[in-house]
Amino acid sequence: MDNINHCISCNVKGCKHHCSCEDYCSLGHIQVGAKECFPGDEECTDCRSFERK
Numbered sequence: 001m002d003n004i005n006h007c008i009s010c011n012v013k014g015c016k017h018h019c020s021c022e023d024y025c026s027l028g029h030i031q032v033g034a035k036e037c038f039p040g041d042e043e044c045t046d047c048r049s050f051e052r053k
């Protein structure tokens with residue numbers, strides 16, 4: 001990965017957008033979504049820009 005976006009910290013190493021050398025995303029922006037309209041905890045939210053390696 002050439003682009004390291006230091007504004008998006010991420011530890012999802014199984015994503016093809018992850019900068020494998022550092023825990024950051026390589027995308028310019030990401031989409032975050034929730035499984036529920038009003039999530040009650042952090043497990044209810046996910047990165048929708050994830051793509052499997």
Ligand code: SF4
Nearest residue numbers: 010015017018025047
């Ligand atoms: S797209 Fe989402 S899951 Fe993938 S590296 Fe970027 S922030 Fe992490």
